Amino acid sequence: MPIIYLDQKEIPTHYYNVLPDLPKPLPAPLHPATRQPLGPQDLAPIFPMELIKQEMSAESQIEIPEEVRLAYQLYRPSPLIRAKRLEKELGTPAKIYYKYEGVSPVGSHKLNTSLAQAYYNRQEGVRRLATETGAGQWGSALSFACNYFGQECMIYMVRNSFETKPYRKVMMNIYGAECIPSPSDQTEAGKKIRKEHPNTPGSLGIAISEAVEDAFARGDTKYSLGSVLNHVLLHQTIIGLEAKKQMEMAGDYPDIIIGCHGGGSNFGGIALPFLADKLKGKKPKLRAIAAEPKSCPTLTEGKYEYDFGDTAGLTPLMMMYTLGHDFIPSPIHAGGLRYHGASPIISLLNKEKLIEAVAYDQKEIFTAAVKFAKNQGIIPAPESAHAIKAAFDEAEKCRQSGEQKTILFNLSGHGHFDMSAYQEFLSGNIN
Amino acid sequence: MPIIYLDQKEIPTHYYNVLPDLPKPLPAPLHPATRQPLGPQDLAPIFPMELIKQEMSAESQIEIPEEVRLAYQLYRPSPLIRAKRLEKELGTPAKIYYKYEGVSPVGSHKLNTSLAQAYYNRQEGVRRLATETGAGQWGSALSFACNYFGQECMIYMVRNSFETKPYRKVMMNIYGAECIPSPSDQTEAGKKIRKEHPNTPGSLGIAISEAVEDAFARGDTKYSLGSVLNHVLLHQTIIGLEAKKQMEMAGDYPDIIIGCHGGGSNFGGIALPFLADKLKGKKPKLRAIAAEPKSCPTLTEGKYEYDFGDTAGLTPLMMMYTLGHDFIPSPIHAGGLRYHGASPIISLLNKEKLIEAVAYDQKEIFTAAVKFAKNQGIIPAPESAHAIKAAFDEAEKCRQSGEQKTILFNLSGHGHFDMSAYQEFLSGNIN
Numbered sequence: 001m002p003i004i005y006l007d008q009k010e011i012p013t014h015y016y017n018v019l020p021d022l023p024k025p026l027p028a029p030l031h032p033a034t035r036q037p038l039g040p041q042d043l044a045p046i047f048p049m050e051l052i053k054q055e056m057s058a059e060s061q062i063e064i065p066e067e068v069r070l071a072y073q074l075y076r077p078s079p080l081i082r083a084k085r086l087e088k089e090l091g092t093p094a095k096i097y098y099k100y101e102g103v104s105p106v107g108s109h110k111l112n113t114s115l116a117q118a119y120y121n122r123q124e125g126v127r128r129l130a131t132e133t134g135a136g137q138w139g140s141a142l143s144f145a146c147n148y149f150g151q152e153c154m155i156y157m158v159r160n161s162f163e164t165k166p167y168r169k170v171m172m173n174i175y176g177a178e179c180i181p182s183p184s185d186q187t188e189a190g191k192k193i194r195k196e197h198p199n200t201p202g203s204l205g206i207a208i209s210e211a212v213e214d215a216f217a218r219g220d221t222k223y224s225l226g227s228v229l230n231h232v233l234l235h236q237t238i239i240g241l242e243a244k245k246q247m248e249m250a251g252d253y254p255d256i257i258i259g260c261h262g263g264g265s266n267f268g269g270i271a272l273p274f275l276a277d278k279l280k281g282k283k284p285k286l287r288a289i290a291a292e293p294k295s296c297p298t299l300t301e302g303k304y305e306y307d308f309g310d311t312a313g314l315t316p317l318m319m320m321y322t323l324g325h326d327f328i329p330s331p332i333h334a335g336g337l338r339y340h341g342a343s344p345i346i347s348l349l350n351k352e353k354l355i356e357a358v359a360y361d362q363k364e365i366f367t368a369a370v371k372f373a374k375n376q377g378i379i380p381a382p383e384s385a386h387a388i389k390a391a392f393d394e395a396e397k398c399r400q401s402g403e404q405k406t407i408l409f410n411l412s413g414h415g416h417f418d419m420s421a422y423q424e425f426l427s428g429n430i431n
Numbered sequence: 432m433p434i435i436y437l438d439q440k441e442i443p444t445h446y447y448n449v450l451p452d453l454p455k456p457l458p459a460p461l462h463p464a465t466r467q468p469l470g471p472q473d474l475a476p477i478f479p480m481e482l483i484k485q486e487m488s489a490e491s492q493i494e495i496p497e498e499v500r501l502a503y504q505l506y507r508p509s510p511l512i513r514a515k516r517l518e519k520e521l522g523t524p525a526k527i528y529y530k531y532e533g534v535s536p537v538g539s540h541k542l543n544t545s546l547a548q549a550y551y552n553r554q555e556g557v558r559r560l561a562t563e564t565g566a567g568q569w570g571s572a573l574s575f576a577c578n579y580f581g582q583e584c585m586i587y588m589v590r591n592s593f594e595t596k597p598y599r600k601v602m603m604n605i606y607g608a609e610c611i612p613s614p615s616d617q618t619e620a621g622k623k624i625r626k627e628h629p630n631t632p633g634s635l636g637i638a639i640s641e642a643v644e645d646a647f648a649r650g651d652t653k654y655s656l657g658s659v660l661n662h663v664l665l666h667q668t669i670i671g672l673e674a675k676k677q678m679e680m681a682g683d684y685p686d687i688i689i690g691c692h693g694g695g696s697n698f699g700g701i702a703l704p705f706l707a708d709k710l711k712g713k714k715p716k717l718r719a720i721a722a723e724p725k726s727c728p729t730l731t732e733g734k735y736e737y738d739f740g741d742t743a744g745l746t747p748l749m750m751m752y753t754l755g756h757d758f759i760p761s762p763i764h765a766g767g768l769r770y771h772g773a774s775p776i777i778s779l780l781n782k783e784k785l786i787e788a789v790a791y792d793q794k795e796i797f798t799a800a801v802k803f804a805k806n807q808g809i810i811p812a813p814e815s816a817h818a819i820k821a822a823f824d825e826a827e828k829c830r831q832s833g834e835q836k837t838i839l840f841n842l843s844g845h846g847h848f849d850m851s852a853y854q855e856f857l858s859g860n861i862n
Binding site for chain 1: 432433434436438439440504505506516534535536537538542575578597598601602604605606607801804805807808809810845847848850851853854857
């Protein structure tokens with residue numbers, strides 16, 4: 001049967017923490033002022049202590065709190081789907097599976113970590129969270145999570161996406177959150193950028209600066225990040241952990257795992273629980289492919305070095321692939337992938353050649369997205385379409401070689417709020 | 432566990448046909464010109480013979496073709512959800528379940544019948560289908576179904592919805608269909624209305640006239656209807672049939688079943704398989720409630736009489752509750768419920784007091800929709816929000832009386848393409 005459902009009793013009880021299994025320790029993040037390695041206390045003004053602990057934990061398994069598991073039951077486990085009809089259309093002997101995170105009520109995998117983050121913050125008495133959002137998937141997810149756990153939520157949304165995707169703001173408002181375009185005039189970082197670049201489309205790096213400043217400036221607020229950090233990838237491993245059980249139910253195991261790549265949380269979420277087998281020597285040939293946009297080619301063309309996570313230089317410096325913290329990517333439609341940096345975990349794996357990265361242009365990914373939608377029905381988010389394109393390419397290689405490989409990709413979200421981008425593509429305006 | 436998944440092996444093999452179980456036969460439809468009872472041959476120009484047979488069938492069980500069941504596996508069975516968190520917020524002793532049809536890739540239950548209709552048409556060599564759509568849910572559904580079975584698709588979309596929900600057209604275009612606003616200048620019916628009412632927002636009745644005329648005028652095209660007719664309700668019984676299995680898995684049976692009501696297909700889809708038990712004397716106290724908009728109060732304020740299904744008088748006359756075939760409802764946001772008539776099956780059940788009907792205004796249903804979204808995450812279609820409001824009202828009665836009734840409603844679709852309506856509501860512009 002194409003859809004492999006997992007019973008809710010099978011929702012994982014623990015997240016998988018890859019840190020102790022990495023081939024070498026992650027280089028420590030550095031303090032933005034002193035450039036000395038950070039201690040937990042340096043992060044305390046912006047994160048609750050439990051998330052700071054997770055950020056540095058040496059435990060392989062971290063228990064998912066009961067209340068978070070209950071919240072996951074609103075939409076998890078997400079389905080794993082064997083796309084036989086697609087295999088047929090592509091004429092490939094490969095087996096194609098995808099995990100569909102668009103069943104989340106906010107439309108993407110982002111809710112997996114927002115619920116955990118809102119919970120841990122609430123446990124430590126935080127009554128308000130501030131964050132940035134690109135395409136709006138993360139902002140929607142944190143809005144609902146804050147509403148769920150009874151907190152206020154403030155969203156700085158990258159101006160380009162704010163203007164082209166106005167309905168994402170409505171969604172955040174429905175969940176009770178406030179959402180304003182970034183750069184805004186509510187923070188010093190925002191004002192400075194607006195003065196220097198009055199027509200800037202904004203970027204995730206700028207919006208992060210604003211949200212971090214917001215959290216620093218107020219005693220009742222902490223900051224929340226939707227990707228990049230170790231604890232975010234940790235929470236997203238629920239995707240891969242479920243997928244492992246579902247692949248087992250299907251009697252299969254992937255040869256190739258694919259996720260789109262912006263900050264690294266959806267790619268890490270699907271890949272890390274499988275990569276654990278590779279890191280432990282059990283699946284030496286397993287390939288994991290991160291698919292990113294050519295206009296923001298962090299892993300394929302960035303440098304592996306210490307850089308800030310934001311534009312203003314308020315965050316710690318992290319060792320990662322980066323295009324430079326002042327890099328402002330062109331306003332492409334896959335707003336969720338417009339980030340100059342990458343998760344330190346994914347960066348290390350890329351540096352060590354334990355994963356691969358590919359980059360695609362907009363026309364390629366929309367062509368793949370429409371082909372997928374016509375075949376499977378689901379209209380993918382442009383971000384997720386990068387993973388689809390990579391899966392198509394691998395399936396095509398199998399068609400040519402005759403190999404029956406098993407491909408698993410993460411369909412991280414639907415494209416219901418990206419219709420203006422599809423409209424442009426169908427009108428021939430994306431080249 | 433809140434979500435009750437059914438395995439794909441449990442997708443029903445047969446639709447449930449209520450016709451032989453009705454307390455009296457349905458009054459025959461009449462020919463629009465002669466006003467004599469219709470024979471199968473009268474319908475042959477616009478429908479394939481298999482659907483005409485289903486329209487008049489005396490068989491209780493009608494087998495779902497293998498290929499249609501395979502297509503259903505793209506998204507079915509849909510989940511049944513026990514909304515414990517909602518019960519708690521409402522402070523009700525009632526148990527609230529909902530069947531969620533928004534998991535369909537096109538966003539609503541409409542795909543259940545469009546796949547069947549496209550299939551039967553293809554079996555009889557029809558290469559193009561024409562239809563109308565209100566809010567766009569049906570148009571999207573038929574677009575994907577035609578693409579799936581290799582047919583062309585032509586959609587006449589009610590002008591008001593075409594303008595306020597432009598992204599629905601993009602969705603239909605992604606699936607390869609053509610979509611134009613109705614009334615259009617491509618049909619005589621459309622031209623006549625535009626001449627008489629240049630600023631008309633359009634209506635389903637007008638759009639039906641255009642699509643029927645399109646089918647009559649071309650030898651290669653048949654007409655497809657998204658609600659009202661017996662065969663449409665027949666296909667939608669897959670919702671209630673699955674829900675019966677899922678309620679059984681939950682060890683429960685509904686006291687009250689609720690669906691929103693436009694033409695009757697989603698209400699009939701969830702209710703008829705349960706009403707079968709009532710019609711057979713097994714569940715005499717079972718209540719079924721159809722929830723409609725006050726601005727288009729077909730069941731609550733219409734007359735039970737013979738009327739045309741469309742505005743121009745091209746369709747057969749059917750015995751049904753109607754507001755008059757020239758009734759043009761105000762341009763409310765729940766475009767899918769803007770229909771002057773009702774399904775003959777639902778009309779007979781309403782006339783015989785075997786079901787109940789209630790009507791709500793827009794402010795009431797959006798208030799309920801936002802409350803639901805904040806609690807369950809899912810942002811409902813405004814149409815479906817009518818069912819939510821009715822469920823809230825019944826839950827409130829239980830709170831007051833202390834009765835622990837079991838309420839089941841159909842959440843027929845998501846509201847991802849209705850954000851401008853939510854925006855108006857949140858801005859205080861819906862009163």
